[in-house]
Amino acid sequence: MPLTSSEEDKRIKKLLARYNMVPNLVWTIIHFTPVCLFWYTEESLLPLYFFIPSSFIPIIFKKRFLDTLQLAKDPGIYKKLGVASMETLIQNGVIINKLIKKKFPQYKAVRHNRTSIATLLHTTYLFEKFHWICLVFFLETTVYAFAVNSLVWACSIFLLNITYNIYPILLQQYMRLKLQLFRAN
Numbered sequence: 001m002p003l004t005s006s007e008e009d010k011r012i013k014k015l016l017a018r019y020n021m022v023p024n025l026v027w028t029i030i031h032f033t034p035v036c037l038f039w040y041t042e043e044s045l046l047p048l049y050f051f052i053p054s055s056f057i058p059i060i061f062k063k064r065f066l067d068t069l070q071l072a073k074d075p076g077i078y079k080k081l082g083v084a085s086m087e088t089l090i091q092n093g094v095i096i097n098k099l100i101k102k103k104f105p106q107y108k109a110v111r112h113n114r115t116s117i118a119t120l121l122h123t124t125y126l127f128e129k130f131h132w133i134c135l136v137f138f139l140e141t142t143v144y145a146f147a148v149n150s151l152v153w154a155c156s157i158f159l160l161n162i163t164y165n166i167y168p169i170l171l172q173q174y175m176r177l178k179l180q181l182f183r184a185n
Contacts, residue, residue: 058132135165
């Protein structure tokens with residue numbers, strides 16, 4: 001018996017969630033392990049009592065504010081920075097979508113309707129806020145590591161901040177530009 005559209009959508013969502021868990025876990029483990037190790041080896045955890053809550057300030061950022069932080073209005077700038085190449089290895093990225101399409105050939109990551117595009121736009125803002133929260137925490141940790149002369153840790157965490165937070169923030173901005181172009185067509 002063939003599946004109904006809603007049953008198929010549920011199966012796709014479940015499979016998508018399982019597939020997306022892999023890049024999420026991999027990237028999080030790679031980037032948070034050094035930060036956790038740094039704090040584990042630190043004598044004083046007192047700064048964490050300030051850093052953790054203060055890093056959540058970006059959660060109050062409004063969409064309009066995030067839009068003012070947009071690097072560029074031209075997707076070409078993001079491509080030149082290599083942001084577009086990140087789409088392959090992320091959740092809901094090229095690899096994940098190809099895997100889903102193998103099992104469900106009719107699957108489309110972006111449906112050409114207002115609801116689908118609005119949902120994806122909203123998701124980009126949520127992901128961007130998450131990475132702003134992490135960016136603040138990584139920056140606070142970097143500054144603290146410099147302050148206590150842990151230069152190797154400070155440099156390492158600074159570089160991880162670029163790959164785990166700055167590039168993903170730029171990726172969300174790039175994806176919004178692409179979605180707006182998609183909506184315009």
